[in-house]
Amino acid sequence: MRRHDFEPGKLVIGLVLLGGCAAYLAAAAGRWHFPAYVLLPALGIALCVSGTVSALAVSIRRRREFGAERGDR
Numbered sequence: 001m002r003r004h005d006f007e008p009g010k011l012v013i014g015l016v017l018l019g020g021c022a023a024y025l026a027a028a029a030g031r032w033h034f035p036a037y038v039l040l041p042a043l044g045i046a047l048c049v050s051g052t053v054s055a056l057a058v059s060i061r062r063r064r065e066f067g068a069e070r071g072d073r
Contacts, residue, residue: 005061009054016046 020039026032 006057007054008057009050013040013046014062016043049059 020043023032023034023039027034027036
């Protein structure tokens with residue numbers, strides 16, 4: 001039995017946040033220079049993508065549960 005359901009939206013936002021942290025660390029170390037204002041729109045886009053992925057995951061999960069109740073599997 002699974003302990004919890006897989007939530008791909010959290011995976012997406014976590015990877016984007018880790019990427020942002022890596023970008024700031026690279027900039028602090030002097031290895032890479034980027035305009036800091038780029039990360040704010042990237043975070044907004046990532047939140048939208050994460051929400052879309054979560055909505056798709058929920059709809060797929062509901063469809064599977066509904067199909068199992070009807071015996072379509």
